[in-house]
Structure formats: C-alpha cells, structure tokens
Amino acid sequence: MPASNSVFHIREEILMRALFKFVVVAMCAGAFAGSADAQTYPARPIRIIVPYAPGGSTDVILRILAPRLSEELGQQVLVENRPGAASIVGLDLVAKSPPDGYTVGISNIAYGANPTLYKKMPFDAEKDLVPVGLVSIVTMVLSVHPSVPARTVKQLIALDKARPGSLNYGSAGNGSANHLATERFKHMTGTKMVHVPYKGGGPAVVSLVAGETAMLFATIPSSIQHFKTGRLVPLGVSSAKRNPALPDVPSVAEAAVPGYEAIEWQGVMVPAGTPPAVIARLNQAFARVTAIPELKERVTALGADLVGGSTEEFAAFVKRELATWSRVVKEVGLRID
Structure with missing residues (x-):
C-alpha cells in the first residue's frame, strides 16, 4: 500500500475515533443535564x-x-x-x-x-x-333563560317539537362539553335546537343570562350563582344521579331521557x-x-x-x-x- 494511502487511512481512523468519543460525551452530557433539570425542577414560573x-x-x-x-x-x-x-x-x-x-x-x-x-x-x-x-370531574346542568316557557326537561322537549328549530343553545365552541352534551341530548330526544358556539363557557353563560340564547348545558361552577338569583333556571343535571350542589334538580335521565349522561x-x-x-x-x-x-x-x-x-x-x-x-x-x- 502506498505510504500516502496508509497515512490517509490512519488519519481517517483517528478522526472517526475522536468523533465517536465526542458523540458519546455529548449524549452523556445531555442525559446528565436532563437528569439535573428534573432534579431541580421547577426553577422558574x-x-x-x-x-x-x-x-x-x-x-x-x-x-x-x-x-x-x-x-x-x-x-x-x-x-x-x-x-x-x-x-x-x-x-x-x-x-x-x-x-x-x-x-x-x-x-x-x-x-x-x-x-x-x-x-x-x-x-x-x-x-x-x-x-x-x-x-x-364536573357535572353540567341543562339550563334555560327564564323567558323560555319550560320548567322541566319534558316541557322543553315538547316545546321544541311543537316548534322545531325555534330554540337555540349556546356552547363553549364546536366540540366543547356543552356542544357534545347537547348534541347527544338532541340525538336521544329527536329535538332540533340550533347551535350558537362561543369562545368559552364563560361567554356562553353570559349570552344565556342576557337572553341571547335559550338554553345551555352549563357546568355547575359557571352557573350556580345564576340559579340562586333566578337569572337562570336549572332543568336537569347531566350526570346519571343528582348532584349534591343542586339536590332538588333531577338528572336528565331521571326526568325524561333514560340512559342520558355527559x-x-x-x-x-x-x-x-x-x-x-x-x-x-x-x-x-x-x-x-x-x-x-x-x-x-x-x-x-x-x-x-x-x-x-x-x-x-x-x-x-x-x-x-x-x-x-x-x-x-x-x-x-x-x-x-
């Protein structure tokens, strides 16, 4: 083998060994840094x-x-x-x-x-x-504005079926808990409420209190104060059983839609x-x-x-x-x- 080729291969081998050592050291340093970060976590807000x-x-x-x-x-x-x-x-x-x-x-x-x-x-x-x-875990409650002439789940279903599409409902947005709960309710009851999506549960509750929408499957934490003041009317909770925070409100399943839960x-x-x-x-x-x-x-x-x-x-x-x-x-x- 010519001397120049031999020198070239020796240099190549030295470089490859150096590169391998560098990669190993870098990997170990990264693993150590990750471990150290985890041990000192959290170090900032x-x-x-x-x-x-x-x-x-x-x-x-x-x-x-x-x-x-x-x-x-x-x-x-x-x-x-x-x-x-x-x-x-x-x-x-x-x-x-x-x-x-x-x-x-x-x-x-x-x-x-x-x-x-x-x-x-x-x-x-x-x-x-x-x-x-x-x-x-949060229970929702089928809520209506006081102007809606329904005080039970059965009355609400009957009202919508008498005038299909005349009632609208709010939600925290497409695919939100309120939206999914109401669509499941519609599917199980054959009702035709019209969806009005908002950018969050807070705005959806505000719209219901203002009378811009007729109903909402509101979460209890966001609506319970409005029930106490009479600005909203609870018809039924979305859980299979009654909720201790609203002991006098039946579940939707108990009131009119067996098997309903969201x-x-x-x-x-x-x-x-x-x-x-x-x-x-x-x-x-x-x-x-x-x-x-x-x-x-x-x-x-x-x-x-x-x-x-x-x-x-x-x-x-x-x-x-x-x-x-x-x-x-x-x-x-x-x-x-």
Missing part, C-alpha cells in the same frame, strides 16, 4: 394553559388551585387563557412548547372527541401530548418528551393540592369534584375517552371541517 375563555368551569377550578400549586411547587403557577376551536388552539400551543414542564395544558371532554370531530388536527392527540393526572372533566397534559421525573413531580403536586379538604369542599360546593390520581390511571382514562367519544360523534353524525 410554570404556565398552565386553560384552552377556554375566563369564567368557564376549567378556568374557575384551575384559578382556585393555582395559589396552592405555587406553594407546593415553590414557584409561581400562572393560569393563561388561550381559547379557540374547542381547546385545540391552547393545546396546540402546549404540544409545540419545549418538553420541560414549564408549559402545561388542561384537557377536557373535547380532547376525546376532537380527533373524530375535526377533519384536520394541528397535533396528534395520542402522540404529541402525554397525560400527567386527572384533576376534576360528564365534563379536566386533566393535565404536557408535551411528549417531558422527562418522567418532571411528570411525576407535577402529578405529585396536583395530587396533594386536590386532596386539600378546604379546596375539595370549596369546589364541591360549586358542583364539581377534585379527584387526583396516578399518571397511569389518567392515561387509561384518556384512552377510554378517545374511544367513547369517537363512537358517539360518529353515531350523532357530527363533523367539523
């Missing part, structure tokens, strides 16, 4: 992205929890509203954020329906976000790739805060329940929700392009 407008149940509950979460995590926890497209806008922001635990999102019932409801999604609900833990929920999601230790720390913080008796009592009085739970339990729950609402959306025939 955390954003909780609520993908709905202020005033809805998701917003109300997370703002109740935020101060205690700040105490638990030792860093300020900020609630930021990013409404739009039934939580898709806010959760897309979370999915595209750095997977470091400093931007977390709140998912709800719409998370299970959106992949089937919407033709195009900007993120993959099964791959781009990962579950941290369940936070709360439950809202809130859970914490983070971008895929977030270190397991960070996910565990967030889950621990939410589990401890949702177990505080004072907060549980406060939230229960609003018609919701703080639940907590493990990451694995919530992951299984989300998987069931995706399957359940995919089936329901197809049965009802909903589709948003």
